[in-house]
Amino acid sequence: MGEAVFMPGTGNGLDILEAEILKSRYLREGEEDWEDVCERVAKAIASTPEEYVEFLNLMVSKIFVPSSPTIMNAGTVSGQLSAxxxxxxxxxxxxxxxxxxxxxxxxxxxxxxxxxxxxxxxxxxxxxxxxxxxxxxxxxxxxxxxxxxxxxxxxxxxxxxxxxxxxxxxxxxxxxxxxxxxxxxxxxxxxxxxxxxxxxxxxxxxxxxxxxxxxxxxxxxxxxxxxxxxxxxxxxxxxxxxxxxxxxxxxxxxxxxxxNPCGEEPLLPFESCNLGSINLSLIVEDGKVNWDSLRETAGKAVRFLDNEIDINVYPVPEIEEATGKTRKIGLGIMGFHDMLLKLGLPYDSTEALGLAEKIMEQVTYSAVRMSRKLAAEKGTFPEYENSIWELPIRNATLTAIAPTGTISILAGCSAGIEPVFSWVYRRARITGNEFMLVHPLFEAHFKPKLPESSYDRLLEHIYTRGTLQDITDPEIVDEEEKKLFRSALDIDWKTHIDIQAAFQRHCHAGISKTINMPQKARKDDIGKALVYAWMQGLKGLTIYRTESRQRVVLSLKSPV
Ligand code: UDP
CATH class of the missing domain: 3.20.70.20 (Anaerobic Ribonucleotide-triphosphate Reductase Large Chain)
Known part of the structure; x- marks a missing residue:
């Protein structure tokens, strides 16, 4: 493992990572930037000029981003769009x-x-x-x-x-x-x-x-x-x-x-599903949730994902047939923790739990509304009569929360519904070597507030220890800031599960999430978490105890 370079004062590193992802994964021949990519994708998926403009705006603004296979393959010879x-x-x-x-x-x-x-x-x-x-x-x-x-x-x-x-x-x-x-x-x-x-x-x-x-x-x-x-x-x-x-x-x-591999899409044999995620961080305006914007974006995204089903190039006929029968799509969200930070709400707060539930309720509600509208325009999914839906609808299921491992980096927001791993961390790059990153909202808060040397010391502290909760100097971090800036390992496993359960209540399919536990967690805690998750109505879960694996994508500074 190469040593990650610590570069105070040179930006938070996200932009470099984003450029790297764009280049190594998404740019096709003749394309130079994200706008070029969006034009190709929107053109392939839109069926009218109005839809083209709508889809292009969704993607260019990054308020909605489809999952990687769509970005990579739409409008190319492959044409396979499902994740x-x-x-x-x-x-x-x-x-x-x-x-x-x-x-x-x-x-x-x-x-x-x-x-x-x-x-x-x-x-x-x-x-x-x-x-x-x-x-x-x-x-x-x-x-x-x-x-x-x-x-x-x-x-x-x-x-x-x-x-x-x-x-x-x-x-x-x-x-x-x-x-x-x-x-x-x-x-x-x-x-x-x-x-x-x-x-x-x-x-x-x-x-x-x-x-x-x-x-x-x-x-x-x-x-x-x-x-x-x-x-x-x-x-x-x-x-x-x-x-x-x-x-x-x-x-x-x-x-x-x-x-599917990350658990967010329980599917019937040979079904496939297209995913796409709304960037919640961009739904916050002037310190408030813009609910109209959320609902409107969800509706447009459903049209986008539903169109994909008809232009998708399926790998084998059985998949085309099974997918065509139910027309499932997976509209989800990302940037939940960033949204909370912008609203000044700690991840482990009752307000966050309430908001999680309301967000997913609104996304699913708007998605259902649009799917009903599409059914009136273009017809229901062929197996509608065999379904438990009571009013005509175009898609058997509409919502799922994906990990958004790559597209969240592209969109510059926190992944899925996960809490930020650490305010300062290192990340394995696509190229193999490593990189130190500072969370942009953390930087925006602390950098202007602290003298440069204190800020650098704070970064180094978090990079080494993964937390700011143990900082005793209130001049550097006060009690309010400690509450707001709790990251994955400061949050107990019950809260991780409660948040997943809150989102699951109004989500048609499943949710990809990791329940983090500290390194010192006991086997008994794991057993309890499994039972608790089942009782809370989760469809499944993944638990990860810190440092229990050698090879990880995100980590802290190596011990010297
Ligand atoms: N997936 C895959 N290979 C990968 C990552 C993801 O096949 O390396 C699939 C998998 O089904 C996963 C889904 O894509 O559940 C969505 O993953 P994610 O949201 O992380 O993908 P992104 O669109 O951000 O690349």
């Missing part, structure tokens, strides 16, 4: 390799793929031909992981996968342990799919109950394996099957048993 896919995996050699091929075609275009491997026979069971034995889901995941490794050499963005296994599968323990060694299955996130019946047993403390009659595994044994894995390095994630399927808007088409 999220779910591919079924069935238990025969032919079907397995069909799925692998479909995944490779998707990843080549920058899309992410999710699979539930539960239909695969356990390791050691007899093979269909009667010759030899089956190798089980974990071996298959290894195969899919290798395929991604090869495909990634061709694309601009590495493919990501989600590997899911039902908690009732005989191989669930080896699956949970599959990523325990760092570096293993690095192209996969893994998640256990858990029904309410299991969580209820855990909540009631029935740990000795036999969960799997065939293997004899007890509830407590499997739950401890999950907790151990998370404590060690943040995996597996957990998905709540019944909660996800309570929001299945087309139950007649089957159950939902998988999500």
């Amino acid at each position: 999220c896919f779910v591919i079924p995996v069935e238990d025969s050699i032919e079907e397995i390799f069909d799925s692998l091929k479909t995944a490779a075609l998707i990843q080549k275009t920058g899309g992410g793929t999710g699979f539930n491997f539960s239909n695969i026979r356990p390791d050691g069971s007899p093979s269909v031909s009667g010759v030899g034995t089956a190798s089980g889901p974990v071996a298959l995941i290894r195969l899919f992981n290798e395929a991604t490794e090869i495909v990634k050499q061709f694309g601009r963005r590495r493919g990501a996968n989600m590997g899911i296994l039902d908690i009732s599968h005989d191989d669930v323990n080896p699956f949970i342990r599959a990523k325990r060694e760092e570096g293993k299955l690095s192209n996969f996130n893994i998640s256990v799919m858990v029904p309410d019946s299991f969580m209820r047993l855990v909540e009631q403390g029935n740990m000795d109950e036999i969960w799997n009659a065939k293997t004899g595994a007890k509830v407590g044994e499997i739950f401890s394996e999950i907790v151990e894995g998370i404590w060690r390095n943040g995996e597996p994630g957990i998905l709540f099957y019944d909660r996800i399927n309570r929001d299945n808007f087309t139950p007649a088409l089957g159950d939902i048993s998988a999500t």
Whole structure:
């Protein structure tokens, strides 16, 4: 790891990172800047001159940004615009390799793929031909992981996968342990799919109950394996099957048993979904939320994302068919923490919780309104009659909150609904070396207030320790500032979950979020967090204990 360069007085570094992303990922031949990119994308997606102007303005102003595959591929020969896919995996050699091929075609275009491997026979069971034995889901995941490794050499963005296994599968323990060694299955996130019946047993403390009659595994044994894995390095994630399927808007088409790689899109087999996010930081005007602007932007964004479904170039016909039936889109938000900072509200405050819920309610409400309008103009989604919607609508689901890992950098705002990781941190660059960044709203607040040497010392303090909460000099940081400038590691896990739950209440699909825990968190805390998250109605969660992995994108200054 190269030493990150600390450069006081040379800007906060975000602009350099943004330029780098634009160049390495989004600019196409003949394009020089963001406006050029926006023109290509808006032209490809608009169906009328009025829409072109509307879409161009959304993107140029960065109040709404579509997800990376759309920015990279709209108006190019690829034409593949979706970030999220779910591919079924069935238990025969032919079907397995069909799925692998479909995944490779998707990843080549920058899309992410999710699979539930539960239909695969356990390791050691007899093979269909009667010759030899089956190798089980974990071996298959290894195969899919290798395929991604090869495909990634061709694309601009590495493919990501989600590997899911039902908690009732005989191989669930080896699956949970599959990523325990760092570096293993690095192209996969893994998640256990858990029904309410299991969580209820855990909540009631029935740990000795036999969960799997065939293997004899007890509830407590499997739950401890999950907790151990998370404590060690943040995996597996957990998905709540019944909660996800309570929001299945087309139950007649089957159950939902998988999500895309970061968990925000539970989808039916072969469905794909286009994502795009509203930049909440730009919704604040004169210290207030501009609700009209939020609603208006959400409506326009729905038109944008719905248009994409018709011009999208689908990797295989099954995906075109499944996506066309339900026309799901994933409108989300980013820059939530920046919005709070601009409003002067701490992330862990009751006001923030209330605002989270209201924002998502308004976004979803406006999205539904526009989708109904589009249904009147252009027709409902073909499976509307088979859905639980009671009034004509064009899209089976409309809202989801993506991580916005790249587009939030482009838009210059905090990612998704995450709290800022640290006011000063280092980040691995696309080019491989590292970079020190200062949060722009932190800089705007403290730089003019403090003498240069004190400001530099404050930066160095946070860069080393990841917090300003332990600064004792009120001249540098006072109590009010301490409340407002709490970052990811200053916020307790319960608040992280409460915020996710507040957004989830009015979100059709799911939410990608990491529940941060301090390095000293105990396994018991992790178990409690899983139960609490289930009770709060989350569809799934990812927990990460600080410093439990060596390789991370964001970090603090290395210890000297
Ligand atoms: N994704 C992917 N590869 C990546 C990052 C993301 O395939 O390296 C997919 C994945 O399905 C994820 C979705 O894109 O859930 C959205 O991710 P994010 O919001 O971070 O993407 P961005 O649009 O910011 O690039």
